[in-house]
Amino acid sequence: MGSRALSQIAALTGNPYPSPNHGDRRGYRPELIVLHYTGMDDAHSARARLCDVRAEVSAHWLIGEDGGIEALVPEDRRAWHAGAGAWQGRGDVNSRSIGIELANPGDRPFAARQMDALTDLLRGIMARWRIGPEAVIGHSDLAPGRKIDPGPRFDWQRLARAGLALWPDDGPDRPLAESLDAIGYPEGDAQTRLAAFRLRFRPWGQGPETAEDRRRAAGAAELYKRERQDAG
Structure with missing residues (x-):
């Protein structure tokens, strides 16, 4: 409707x-x-x-x-x-x-x-x-x-396929905290921020931080940066 x-x-x-x-x-x-x-x-x-x-x-x-x-x-x-x-x-x-x-x-x-x-x-x-x-x-x-x-x-x-949200490809293996800051996550302890990121972008992820988390976060950071520049 x-x-x-x-x-x-x-x-x-x-x-x-x-x-x-x-x-x-x-x-x-x-x-x-x-x-x-x-x-x-x-x-x-x-x-x-x-x-x-x-x-x-x-x-x-x-x-x-x-x-x-x-x-x-x-x-x-x-x-x-x-x-x-x-x-x-x-x-x-x-x-x-x-x-x-x-x-x-x-x-x-x-x-x-x-x-x-x-x-x-x-x-x-x-x-x-x-x-x-x-x-x-x-x-x-x-x-x-x-x-x-x-x-x-x-x-x-x-939603991303319909142009209504973002879903990234993987990027380079960069420090996770740096990428999460760039995406927009608020400050907090590392494990809490990792859990929030995984809920959105790697819901199957478990355990300690992995290279897969870092690459997905780096790809998301780049995607969000491009979208914000285009929107601005």
Whole structure:
């Protein structure tokens, strides 16, 4: 379902944005898109929490297992989805981002219809706000050690093939910390940052740092650098 159809439904229902949990963007505009899984049993449970004033959490969009899309917070408002963290040296990610929650407990693959819906939704958001694929990230990217969503089962390569995220080829064997800094990961201990990187780019990786980690990170650093230069 496209954004125009969602707007039409919102106009008919009279209650287009059911979550009360949002605020002013504090002078920022959306420049990132953060993907999450809900970590709950189903979309109904997730919606209830994201719209509960006592929970003090929200997101701009919720995508159900069946591919249904619901707008919970206006995109020009600050939803409370990212929490503490940073990306590319930028804090207050809530003020700078649009949050998308995918209904998934975190222990299973994402349904094809759900991924189809996410693809359509991302295209619209990225066009509206002129956000490039280098700015589509996971919650785990900005909050290493604190968050792991959308998790190792999320298909980042599918989004990359559609031009909606980045997926690198391997590069030279360079120091891992240097590459992770260049990609945008926040500061932290080496093992925590490695785990966050693997969730996104090497979900099958285990154990101590390897040459494969370093080469993949170096390739990602170069890719992100090129995309940022093109976007600038």
